[in-house]
Amino acid sequence: MQKQQDRPLCFNSLAALISRPKSAGRDKTANDRIRDYFTNDPQRFEKMSLRVGGLFLDYSKHQVSDEVLAKLIELADHSALVQRRAQMFSGDIINVTENRPVLHTALRHLGDEPVYVDGEDVMPEITRTREQIKLFSEAVRSGEWKGYNGQRIKDVVNIGIGGSDLGPNMAVRALLKYRHPELHFHFVSNVDGTHIQKVLSRLDPATTLFIVSTKTFSTQETLLNAKTARRWFLENAGEDADVGAHFIAASTNRKAAMEFGIREENVFEFWAWVGGRYSMWSSIGLPIALSIGFEGFIELLEGAHEMDRHFIEAPFAQNMPVLMALNGIWYINFIGAETQAIVPYDQALNQLPSFLQQLDIDSNGKSVDRFGHPVNYKTGPIVWGQTGSNGQHAFFQLLHQGTRYVPIDFIASLKPEPGVEDHHFALLTNMLAQANAFMEGSQGDSKELSQLDPYSCPGNRPSSTLLLDELTPKNLGALSCALRTQGVRAGRDLEHQLVRPVGRTTRQAHCG
Numbered sequence: 001m002q003k004q005q006d007r008p009l010c011f012n013s014l015a016a017l018i019s020r021p022k023s024a025g026r027d028k029t030a031n032d033r034i035r036d037y038f039t040n041d042p043q044r045f046e047k048m049s050l051r052v053g054g055l056f057l058d059y060s061k062h063q064v065s066d067e068v069l070a071k072l073i074e075l076a077d078h079s080a081l082v083q084r085r086a087q088m089f090s091g092d093i094i095n096v097t098e099n100r101p102v103l104h105t106a107l108r109h110l111g112d113e114p115v116y117v118d119g120e121d122v123m124p125e126i127t128r129t130r131e132q133i134k135l136f137s138e139a140v141r142s143g144e145w146k147g148y149n150g151q152r153i154k155d156v157v158n159i160g161i162g163g164s165d166l167g168p169n170m171a172v173r174a175l176l177k178y179r180h181p182e183l184h185f186h187f188v189s190n191v192d193g194t195h196i197q198k199v200l201s202r203l204d205p206a207t208t209l210f211i212v213s214t215k216t217f218s219t220q221e222t223l224l225n226a227k228t229a230r231r232w233f234l235e236n237a238g239e240d241a242d243v244g245a246h247f248i249a250a251s252t253n254r255k256a257a258m259e260f261g262i263r264e265e266n267v268f269e270f271w272a273w274v275g276g277r278y279s280m281w282s283s284i285g286l287p288i289a290l291s292i293g294f295e296g297f298i299e300l301l302e303g304a305h306e307m308d309r310h311f312i313e314a315p316f317a318q319n320m321p322v323l324m325a326l327n328g329i330w331y332i333n334f335i336g337a338e339t340q341a342i343v344p345y346d347q348a349l350n351q352l353p354s355f356l357q358q359l360d361i362d363s364n365g366k367s368v369d370r371f372g373h374p375v376n377y378k379t380g381p382i383v384w385g386q387t388g389s390n391g392q393h394a395f396f397q398l399l400h401q402g403t404r405y406v407p408i409d410f411i412a413s414l415k416p417e418p419g420v421e422d423h424h425f426a427l428l429t430n431m432l433a434q435a436n437a438f439m440e441g442s443q444g445d446s447k448e449l450s451q452l453d454p455y456s457c458p459g460n461r462p463s464s465t466l467l468l469d470e471l472t473p474k475n476l477g478a479l480s481c482a483l484r485t486q487g488v489r490a491g492r493d494l495e496h497q498l499v500r501p502v503g504r505t506t507r508q509a510h511c512g
Contacts, residue, residue, distance in 0.1 A: 035460075038060070048062075052307060052310045053478050054474065055467070056469075057467075062462040063462045076322060081322070096370050100273050108281050109305060110301060129282070133286060134289075134294040137286070137293065137297075140156075140183075141183065141290065147209075148245050155203050156186070158213055159210060164250070166358050168286070177348075178291070178293075178473065186203075187287075205237040208246060212247060212257070216251070217252075217256035243261040244266065249262045250284050251269075269283060303481075320482050321482055331381070338381060340383050342408075343387070344410075345387065345428065346412055348471055353385040365380060388431055412465075414470065415470040435465055438463050
């Protein structure tokens, strides 16, 4: 078993202030009112907001005092985060469960610098696959790629599950206004046969392209759906129809894909060091390139790469992913929040909560630390949510008036779509008003506690506001990384350092 580092953590100074949930330390901040932070410091908004490229983050409406934030940053400084971050970008093995690197950052790397795995530069392989994606997406979008009877492709069906579905599904829907006008996209993931039957019932086999997205080409749900799609194709197009003109694959298992009937040149590679939930930047992103074009796909990578550089270069006190991770650790480990709500005030981002659920919950859903020791702290929240203003009429009453303490991420783009400026103004003002109402609360006109209005809101509910200048491929790439792709890794490494396990017991780590 890998030995733990001997370097101690500066946990004691943080514990003295906030300690564990329900402790005397926590009681020091339990009655803090967020609005009082603003009263006491008129510069709080300026100090607790930052911009990275086309993204602006306001984290001032959190129940986090200046002192708590300073201690959380101190904790990050004394954790293994700097080391883990460097190891991730350099291709070291940090996925100790599968003994692999975690190099989704290399997929977004657009510079000339090499990135090594086991002593081999992987960037030439990535560049070759990108060129393959470019040539293929341009052939389909231009109509050069023909189906079995010479017609151009009109419908693209992505068959995958988990990361092979959620990432490209989210991005294609979010960037719908950039979609090729003659291409329509469908995503099949559920093994329930009604899902694929419903999709196939509307399609013409002569003009349909299927992308079988499976890392190993052995995922049960994906293969069953893919076989059903192939059977439907042959039954409707004829046994002599060219399967290879209508089925391609994104997979590491070239042999199995070819046995399925896919041409070797139409198997798009990605690698074992790409975790499925982080794979939309790879050939799993083929639907994105087909929808918005290869140049748009590169813009998506550019936004993600910009956030990567910010994550690795910015000091923790000005580091967007790290600050969001620290806030998350504060709420789940010290205040006792169990869930995190994601509420995008943009219909285009309606799949974002589902995408983030897998990134965050699957990554942090562990009961042991990276050394295999049991943990006695929370390793991640339950992530959930849906678009506003639908959420206002679905679950906001509980968030405003109930007993659950739920931090919220509000997300919106500032630029309206032409012709619906009034809708966009109403949407943004709604979101900003909700964020303020969660903080301020309302007790109605009643003075006595026993006579409180049942619709009163206690307030003091925390939230972040993330604003995009505009929902573009580049900004979506940066957003996807800022929210969780980096934050999860930062957060998990920090969380797994909060309490240091020793054998089957735990102790607090002290500064030496």
